[in-house]
Amino acid sequence: MTLPYDPHPTDTTPEPTPAKAAAPARAGLAAPVTKRDAGSGRVPGRSPQGAEHSAASPSDAPSRSASEETPRRPPEPGTPRKARPREPRRREPRRRKALLLTAALVAALVVLALVSAGIGAYRIPLGDVLASVQHRAGLGGAPLDRVGESVLWNVRLPRVVLALLVGASLGCAGALMQGVFGNPLAEPGVIGISAGAAVGAVAAISLGLSFFGNWTITVCAFVAGLITVSAVYLLSRNGGRTEVVTLILTGIAVNAFAGALIGLFVFFADSGQVNQITFWQLGSLAQATWPKVLAVLPCAFAGLIVAPFYARRLDLLALGERPARHLGIDVERLRLALVLVVALLTAAAVAGVITFIGLLVPHLLRMANGPGHRFLVPGSALAGAVVLVAGDLAARTIAQPAELPLGVLTALIGSPFFFWLLRRTRRKQGGWA
Amino acid sequence: MTSRLTGLLTRNKRTVPARPAPGAALAEVTGLHVRLGQREVLAGIDLTARAGEVLALVGPNGAGKSTLLAALAADLPAASGEIRVDGRPVGDWSAADLALRRSVLPQSAVLSFPFPVEDVVRMGRAPWAGTPFAESDEEAVAAAMAATEVTDFAERPFSALSGGERARVALARVLAQRAPLLLLDEPTAALDLRHQELVLRICRERAAAGDAVVVVLHDLGLAAAYADRAAVLHDGRMAADGPPSEVFEDALLSRVYRQPVEVFAHPRSGAPLVVPVRGTAPLAESSPPRAKPGLTSA
Numbered sequence: 001m002t003l004p005y006d007p008h009p010t011d012t013t014p015e016p017t018p019a020k021a022a023a024p025a026r027a028g029l030a031a032p033v034t035k036r037d038a039g040s041g042r043v044p045g046r047s048p049q050g051a052e053h054s055a056a057s058p059s060d061a062p063s064r065s066a067s068e069e070t071p072r073r074p075p076e077p078g079t080p081r082k083a084r085p086r087e088p089r090r091r092e093p094r095r096r097k098a099l100l101l102t103a104a105l106v107a108a109l110v111v112l113a114l115v116s117a118g119i120g121a122y123r124i125p126l127g128d129v130l131a132s133v134q135h136r137a138g139l140g141g142a143p144l145d146r147v148g149e150s151v152l153w154n155v156r157l158p159r160v161v162l163a164l165l166v167g168a169s170l171g172c173a174g175a176l177m178q179g180v181f182g183n184p185l186a187e188p189g190v191i192g193i194s195a196g197a198a199v200g201a202v203a204a205i206s207l208g209l210s211f212f213g214n215w216t217i218t219v220c221a222f223v224a225g226l227i228t229v230s231a232v233y234l235l236s237r238n239g240g241r242t243e244v245v246t247l248i249l250t251g252i253a254v255n256a257f258a259g260a261l262i263g264l265f266v267f268f269a270d271s272g273q274v275n276q277i278t279f280w281q282l283g284s285l286a287q288a289t290w291p292k293v294l295a296v297l298p299c300a301f302a303g304l305i306v307a308p309f310y311a312r313r314l315d316l317l318a319l320g321e322r323p324a325r326h327l328g329i330d331v332e333r334l335r336l337a338l339v340l341v342v343a344l345l346t347a348a349a350v351a352g353v354i355t356f357i358g359l360l361v362p363h364l365l366r367m368a369n370g371p372g373h374r375f376l377v378p379g380s381a382l383a384g385a386v387v388l389v390a391g392d393l394a395a396r397t398i399a400q401p402a403e404l405p406l407g408v409l410t411a412l413i414g415s416p417f418f419f420w421l422l423r424r425t426r427r428k429q430g431g432w433a
Numbered sequence: 434m435t436s437r438l439t440g441l442l443t444r445n446k447r448t449v450p451a452r453p454a455p456g457a458a459l460a461e462v463t464g465l466h467v468r469l470g471q472r473e474v475l476a477g478i479d480l481t482a483r484a485g486e487v488l489a490l491v492g493p494n495g496a497g498k499s500t501l502l503a504a505l506a507a508d509l510p511a512a513s514g515e516i517r518v519d520g521r522p523v524g525d526w527s528a529a530d531l532a533l534r535r536s537v538l539p540q541s542a543v544l545s546f547p548f549p550v551e552d553v554v555r556m557g558r559a560p561w562a563g564t565p566f567a568e569s570d571e572e573a574v575a576a577a578m579a580a581t582e583v584t585d586f587a588e589r590p591f592s593a594l595s596g597g598e599r600a601r602v603a604l605a606r607v608l609a610q611r612a613p614l615l616l617l618d619e620p621t622a623a624l625d626l627r628h629q630e631l632v633l634r635i636c637r638e639r640a641a642a643g644d645a646v647v648v649v650l651h652d653l654g655l656a657a658a659y660a661d662r663a664a665v666l667h668d669g670r671m672a673a674d675g676p677p678s679e680v681f682e683d684a685l686l687s688r689v690y691r692q693p694v695e696v697f698a699h700p701r702s703g704a705p706l707v708v709p710v711r712g713t714a715p716l717a718e719s720s721p722p723r724a725k726p727g728l729t730s731a
Contacts (some may be wrong), residue, residue: 182545316556318545322508327610328532328560371546 098375101368105382112386113164116393117156121401124148124156159288163392164385165300166285166349167357171384172307173345174358175365175377179314180338181236183247184363185421188346189355191236191247192254196228197221197346198281199261205276206265218295222347228254229339229346282405285392300348303341304381310338311373318371354407356414357384357391363421447529449564450519450613452643453484459614459645460505460535464514467497467504474500476669477514482614482645487636489656489677490649492666493690498649499540499618501666505647506537506616518614532560536610538617542603547590550602554578557609566611577608580635582628596623604632608639615639617648621655633659653707657681665689681705 118124124132124144132152134141143149170188177186177193188194200220203209212219236250266277279287313334316324321331362380369375388406395404453459460482467475475497482488482505490498503509504516507523516523519534526534536557544553554577558570578584581601586594591602600623607615617636621629633655636646640661650656656663657677665672665680667689673680686694686707693710 179545184546312559312562315548315552316559318548319553319556320539320543320545322506323537323539325508325528326506326532326535326537327556328529330528366546370552371548372552 094370094372098369098379101365101375101379102382105379105386109164109382109386109389112389112393113160116160116163116389117152119393119397120151120156122147122151124152154289158290158293159285159392160389162285162288162293162296163389165293165296166354167385167388167391168304168381169296169300169345169349169384170354170357170388171361171380171382172304172377173342173349174384175362175373175380176307176310176314176338176342176345177358178362179317179373179377180233180335180342181247182318182320184366185247185359185418185425187356187359188342188349189357190359190418191232191251192258193225193228193232193342193346194349194355195255195258195262196231197225197343197349199228199258199265200224200347202262202265202277202281205273206269208273214291214295215298218299218347222299222343225346226340226343228258229343233335233339282407285406286403296348299344303345303348306337306341307345307381308374308378310334310341311377314338314373314377354388355411356418357387357410359421360414360417361387363417447527447533447564449566450534453519453613453645455485455643457484458482458517459484459519460616460647461517462501462504462511462514463517465501465504465516466512466514467500467509468512469500469509473512474669475504478666478669478671480664480671480674482647484613484643484645485640486661487640487646487648487659489660489663490647490666491651491653491656491663492672496666496689497669498666500669502537502616502618502647502649506535507531508537529560532610532612533564534612535614535616536607536612538604538607538615538620540618540622542599544591547592549588549590550583550594551578551587553591553602554583554605554609557606560610560612573609573611577605580608581605582631597625597628600624601628601632604635608635613644615644615646615648617646619649619651621650621652629655653681653686657705657707678705681707 114126114129118126118129128144128148129152131141132144132149135143136153144152174187177188177191178184180186188197198221200223201217203224204217204220209216209220232250232254236246262277262281266274269277313324313329316327316329317331317334319327324334325331358380361383362376365376365379365383369379388410391410392406395406395409398404458481462478462480465475465478465480466473478497478501480488480501490501492498500509504511505518507516507518507526518526518531523531548556551574554574555570557577558567558573561567561570575584578587581604583598583601583605586598591599594602600620604617604620607617615636620632620636624632629652633648636648637659640646648660650660660677662675663677663680664674665685672689673685681696683694683696686696695708695710696705697708698704699706
């Protein structure tokens with residue numbers, strides 16, 4: 001391929017030679033500062049709060065960085081700057097870390113899924129679970145007895161698979177929403193999108209709708225979720241960014257409105273429907289069956305497959321809307337697409353209102369591997385699945401033989417975390433107003 | 434791999450711009466009127482940014498400098514008049530095409546998530562993904578970081594930087610984009626003396642390499658020293674447009690800034706110096722000469 005031209009031949013890269021020539025005189029003086037700061041800069045996992053320290057002394061920062069450059073790279077007139085070999089110091093470890101994390105999460109998911117399939121009122125040893133799965137897959141192995149086979153395949157496995165799908169959808173939706181809103185506190189549960197989607201589901205149950213057969217509830221949840229996401233998005237954004245206060249207050253309003261609608265539908269429902277509605281609202285996977293899994297599968301799959309393609313553009317969106325547009329992103333189209341994907345994922349995840357997964361999971365991953373969305377989006381799906389499979393296992397087994405509602409459990413753990421996040425964000429911003 | 438795939442899916446209609454000839458008009462506005470709400474912020478502006486030239490936009494607060502820059506960047510629509518980039522009306526370019534033709538430094542650099550500095554600078558290379566120039570990504574990032582002296586905190590999160598450091602990182606991102614037209618909105622506002630000079634020197638070097646640089650400046654001394662041309666904006670209109678040595682004169686600047694100023698040549702270099710007329714004369718009469726600290730020059 002012939003290149004039309006090189007927009008910038010490398011030899012014309014800016015090279016402030018006079019500035020460098022002036023630096024050596026000050027190099028000795030600033031050396032101790034240099035050392036201290038270089039050290040602290042490399043502390044792994046240094047939290048953003050460190051900002052205050054360096055931000056507090058902006059005046060010394062430029063002179064420090066200026067003199068720091070000199071000892072490492074003595075001025076050599078005539079040597080082009082690009083000749084300096086640049087070691088790819090961070091990219092490789094970062095990539096390896098992401099790979100390791102992915103492998104660990106996959107392993108954890110497989111182990112948890114198998115363990116979860118075996119544990120319960122009717123215990124099935126791990127070896128038997130494996131054998132039965134092998135048998136069904138036509139890879140040898142052996143079937144269990146009639147009861148065991150039925151428990152495993154009609155009760156446990158649909159539940160595990162549903163937990164996996166819902167968890168993955170919630171984690172992924174959380175990561176996407178935080179990216180779109182440019183706000184780490186955005187989460188389907190917190191800002192009322194889960195509740196909005198639940199309104200659709202509850203309406204479908206209460207009104208006895210069945211125009212899409214098995215998929216009716218999911219479709220209704222999707223449509224209601226889409227309306228809610230769009231409404232929240234339009235209401236809470238201002239100048240390309242969403243302030244925390246606006247977002248949370250919008251969430252309160254949306255949650256209240258959705259709660260009222262749900263209450264209204266409960267009022268008009270008969271007792272059988274009320275039971276079903278309560279199931280949605282508490283958030284439980286107890287009634288998982290294969291048809292239910294099939295009902296959420298298309299939404300979850302579509303959302304999860306499409307989401308990673310937006311990772312790169314989400315990175316750029318972190319700069320703000322205008323800068324993202326300056327870098328060639330069609331921001332309007334990106335937003336529209338992402339709102340759709342989030343609505344898909346939230347609709348898939350309305351196995352009841354299960355909150356805080358979408359908040360907690362992307363945050364932990366950001367702490368572990370930085371904010372880059374290329375790992376964060378698929379990673380959040382994976383970790384969300386792990387967390388929810390584990391959570392469901394805990395919900396089933398902690399208070400045996402009774403069963404805790406899963407939504408209650410995640411909210412119990414998630415709320416303190418949310419509180420901590422709020423405090424942290426507030427400290428970083430120095431107040432809300 | 435996935436990024437290449439998405440690149441193909443979404444950006445297959447781009448055309449890589451041809452290298453501009455020296456003096457070619459890279460951005461051009463004619464009879465530009467821009468409204469923000471009810472207010473007419475720009476009223477009949479004619480301006481051309483040429484390859485190989487540093488153009489300084491100066492003027493008092495609220496004169497419309499940033500609005501003009503935003504209009505050139507295709508952020509704001511024209512109420513009437515025309516904005517052309519690389520020979521075509523801005524509306525005819527896609528966002529991806531524009532990104533190959535102009536880079537924009539916003540007035541304030543914000544980031545929603547604590548990306549490391551190096552990743553932020555690398556974001557500037559996004560427009561070239563899927564083109565043959567993507568191969569020079571690493572080289573462009575390294576060069577831009579070295580030029581703005583941010584290499585030493587490449588691994589620190591953006592949120593952990595001081596205001597001046599952030600400003601330089603943002604500039605590094607813009608430089609890494611390597612578009613032939615640079616639109617810089619107050620790149621020196623947060624910087625100390627040394628880095629102000631550094632940034633303007635970079636502007637000069639980019640112009641020497643054949644780019645067009647449009648830079649909003651408040652420091653008239655910097656504009657006089659580094660710009661080929663200065664456009665003085667006043668209440669949304671062009672008060673003057675020409676070489677700083679011709680445009681910067683006492684009467685015009687005093688009127689535009691509503692503050693008496695003196696312009697005189699530097700004793701050695703001859704470059705115009707712009708100094709506000711301060712009430713020093715009566716003070717000097719009443720106070721002894723020793724009580725004037727800070728006025729002794731180096």
